[in-house]
Amino acid sequence: MLVNKSLDIPYQQLPFDGQFNVAQLGMFRNELTDQPHRHDHFQIIWFTKGKGRHMVDFVWYDVEDNMIFLLRPGQVHQLDCEREGYFLSFTEQFYFTNKHDKETLYDFTTLFDNWHGYGPISVGSSTTASLQGLVDLMSREKNYAPNCSRGIVKHYLNAFLLLTEREKKRNITETMMPLTHDARVVHLRRLLEQHYHCEHQVAFYANAFALTPKRLNEITKDGTGRTVTELLHDRIVLESKRNLAFSHKSVKEICYELGFEDPAYFSRFFKNNTGISPQDFRDMMFK
Template identity: 30%
Template sequence: MKPSNIPHFGLYGDSSWINDPEFFHIEDIESRSSELGWKISPHRHAKLFQILILRSGEAKVQLDGLQQKLLGAWAIIVPAGVVHGFRFAPDTDGRVITIAEPLLEDAYKEKAAKYIKPLLSQAGQINFNGNRNVFNELWPLIQQLESESSYIREGRALMSEYLIKAVLLLLHRQQKTNGDANEIAKTGNGNAHHLKELIEQHYRQHWSSHQYAEALGTSASRLNRLCKATFDQSVLDLIHARLLLEAKRSLIYTVRSVEEISYELGFKDPGYFSRFFKRCTGVPPGKFRAQSNQASL
């Protein structure tokens, strides 16, 4: 049976919350997934980033509503809050790195921020199959990170932090080499990215563009121009995209009714929610749910 809510985990299968600002964890893909038939059901983590490094094998990857089949050497980026699931071919070789958000907060204030923060801002995959030389630089860092996690040694946390940053920088380089179309636009003004953080906090309250602008100490017109320059979307587009994403998650991964979902997302009228959903997707919520349930990992 599908759960009534999308499950939140610390690590997969462990519902206990990991409240450690320096927490990181690395494990072999086989160690957890082989006992589960090589399938990790859709779930999400509230305050943990995950990076999967595939060395060889095959993985069917689900990130929110998107599915993709990956063969060979890949990195998979899973930011906090993103619903994700996997089905691995037996004997797939790879590692799963889990990092607490606070561990990266200092990095966001350093010179590395311009490389690391965009990389981890949204889910995606980075292909290493065409550049094994870079992957051969990456893999020893993964092995060293495993070693640091296995023993209690002086400076262990600091060494792990440096290694994680080195891993992220190599991922950024490969992403740039691939010309990743999913990399978000960069801006010298932090307001655009701060806006996304505010939308994450208030999208259920249906804040207006003026409310977001007031919270950021700017005008609605200036904020819209900044959004257009940074994300090629208006403030309203970003608000609607976040509402739509959560609506899709609820329709795919829960058994709540359309009416319940509409109220949970702050809509006062389920009919308006249905019209909003159809306007954005071209299909009503019920039909979207039926179509989504036809395909699974």
């Protein structure tokens, strides 16, 4: 079971100074690293060697050698493993400093949009040396004080992200049934992230695409294997779990914050989707 005696889950700030960091996993340990915590920035964890498990948003994943986990701001995670490798952390402001960057640099947010569902990325042997070389280059440039170039680091990071995306696509091709890639699915994911706490009707999201709910469901089903309602419910349940496990908010407060008017209905919704009541889930987390 997850244990967090403080109840309020902390946000772990960027290590060291600045909006970018790269370091070996073994060098970054404190009282939070092996406890459930979350970050207010993007993070890439590359296990060059690993044995054990890694929890991301209440789901445990087995850790293997040459495996990458991508974490968005706000995702809860916990390490329970032997590990060697690297972590890279950066803010969106670091990567996109101006409009020109938006137009010329890779939009990494698509890489972190898990429109196929969340999962670690296994890195092929042919890509390992390239990623290692880029990590070495980023580390060398970052430590080239006081003459470190943000632009050089960003371009090394850009190359790292592109290689990671290619590995992610290879993983999906090898391990999952073929699904249609549609940019509208990525955009839908972003709309859900923005409005899940107040908009619970498929019609709202369909109107954003000038589509009928039925047609948007068809597109979403082809792209993810799930309907709009299923994706929406998944996101609401995830946020409910985060709040139940790591905040002092009452079930009623969580209910209202997530756009439900009736706490009893919210409790039924949560139990229908998880098999357990909100209060029982909270109690279970702190046994």
